[in-house]
Amino acid sequence: MTFNASAAAKHLEAREDALYKLRKLTETWKGRSMTPTARNIEARLLAEISASDDSVRALVDAGVITEEQRHTSSFFVSNVTHAERSREQIMHFGRKLSELRELVFVDAEDSRPVDLILSAGGRGSRMLERLSSFEFEKASGYIPVKPAVTAFVQPRNVAAAADDAPMGTVLVRSVKVSAVVSASNESLADVPSQDQALRDSLSAAVGQRIDHAVFNGADDGENEVTGLLTDGTERTYTGALTYDAVADAVAAVENASGIATGLFANPTTVATMRKAFDANKLGALPELTVLPPLADGTPILTNGVVVVLDGDSVAVGVRNKFEVAGTDTMEEAYKTDRTFLAGRQRIAGVHVANAERVQVVKPGA
CATH class of the missing domain: 3.30.2400.10 (Major capsid protein gp5)
Structure with missing residues (x-):
């Protein structure tokens, strides 16, 4: 089974969006105690980040990583079939x-x-x-x-x-x-x-x-x-x-x-x-x-x-x-x-x- 790069990219984008919102929330409440509503928002954003991480891990586990790719410091896995995009x-x-x-x-x-x-x-x-x-x-x-x-x-x-x-x-x-x-x-x-x-x-x-x-x-x-x-x-x-x-x-x-x-x-x-x-x-x-x-x-x-x-x-x-x-x-x-x-x-x-x-x-x- 090959790595679904497109699906992983969507999960990573969702994670980036949740992380950005979490940083803004933390900045807003810096130095102050959060209200219960803010705490709920924080918990929801943390859950979204965790869910995105779990989804990407599952996609990686389901994929096939070649030995050559294991020896690179940073890699992006793609389908073996050539896309031949215009x-x-x-x-x-x-x-x-x-x-x-x-x-x-x-x-x-x-x-x-x-x-x-x-x-x-x-x-x-x-x-x-x-x-x-x-x-x-x-x-x-x-x-x-x-x-x-x-x-x-x-x-x-x-x-x-x-x-x-x-x-x-x-x-x-x-x-x-x-x-x-x-x-x-x-x-x-x-x-x-x-x-x-x-x-x-x-x-x-x-x-x-x-x-x-x-x-x-x-x-x-x-x-x-x-x-x-x-x-x-x-x-x-x-x-x-x-x-x-x-x-x-x-x-x-x-x-x-x-x-x-x-x-x-x-x-x-x-x-x-x-x-x-x-x-x-x-x-x-x-x-x-x-x-x-x-x-x-x-x-x-x-x-x-x-x-x-x-x-x-x-x-x-x-x-x-x-x-x-x-x-x-x-x-x-x-x-x-x-x-x-x-x-x-x-x-x-x-x-x-x-x-x-x-x-x-x-x-x-």
């Missing part, structure tokens, strides 16, 4: 391949939210869902700037003034983050599950590069995005990274009237923290998110750097559509009987409401 039938993020020419980008026809596409099931962006993201429709957009407001006891018969805390917006222009892969025309026609493999690889690559831009900035030669390592507040330490250094950074965020919602570091630094810090103390810190390097080894954060931030105080503009392109007529593609496929996302303006709410803990020189 380019009308091959889909790239909801777009027919026959519609794509000369790597001209068009909007994807994917019903999922952009941040869910870019998360790629946890293999892509890990930052967008942890920050305040604002969608825009074209090449630029506005990010609302939250004013720092102090409430007061209003004296009787005295009018209140709002001039000291004006609400504002920042116009931000986008930087395009793209990834391109190539696939043989034969495999595209014969292996339907390759559509999903290419989709996952491209969205993961773009999502990871967006995380790199969030911290390190990005410049496409026309527009520029500054990153948190530049816009945040730097704190240095000497010798080994200590719990006190991280705890002091958390306190600095909170002293700026923020809420430290997360710690971010690369895998090596996270391992150092887990080995050196007392488990109870480590558990008392905000959520720790590991940021692995890009596929080519480029680090998002270097060894020894820990970023502590208030996610609500960091705004990122994201275009509301993922863009795709493809071509088999470019000379390089035509000569090798291959198709070039691309994915692109526009991001704009990593805006920090208060620099003290982003603490960059790093080794001293």
Whole structure:
């Protein structure tokens, strides 16, 4: 019996949808006790995720996995019979391949939210869902700037003034983050599950590069995005990274009237923290998110750097559509009987409401 890739893809999409809703629910009730209704919704979403997992496992158990596939680090099983699909039938993020020419980008026809596409099931962006993201429709957009407001006891018969805390917006222009892969025309026609493999690889690559831009900035030669390592507040330490250094950074965020919602570091630094810090103390810190390097080894954060931030105080503009392109007529593609496929996302303006709410803990020189 062969593996039913189409059925598995549907279960995986259902799982992604339930997981997205669960994350939004958790974010909504963060720091507060859930109501009975919210608890019921949480239980239902967890049950849907578990059911999807069980369905995929059953499909895998019923399939036939070859010895060659067992030795690959990531694989997508397909029916042995060749599908022999036309380019009308091959889909790239909801777009027919026959519609794509000369790597001209068009909007994807994917019903999922952009941040869910870019998360790629946890293999892509890990930052967008942890920050305040604002969608825009074209090449630029506005990010609302939250004013720092102090409430007061209003004296009787005295009018209140709002001039000291004006609400504002920042116009931000986008930087395009793209990834391109190539696939043989034969495999595209014969292996339907390759559509999903290419989709996952491209969205993961773009999502990871967006995380790199969030911290390190990005410049496409026309527009520029500054990153948190530049816009945040730097704190240095000497010798080994200590719990006190991280705890002091958390306190600095909170002293700026923020809420430290997360710690971010690369895998090596996270391992150092887990080995050196007392488990109870480590558990008392905000959520720790590991940021692995890009596929080519480029680090998002270097060894020894820990970023502590208030996610609500960091705004990122994201275009509301993922863009795709493809071509088999470019000379390089035509000569090798291959198709070039691309994915692109526009991001704009990593805006920090208060620099003290982003603490960059790093080794001293």
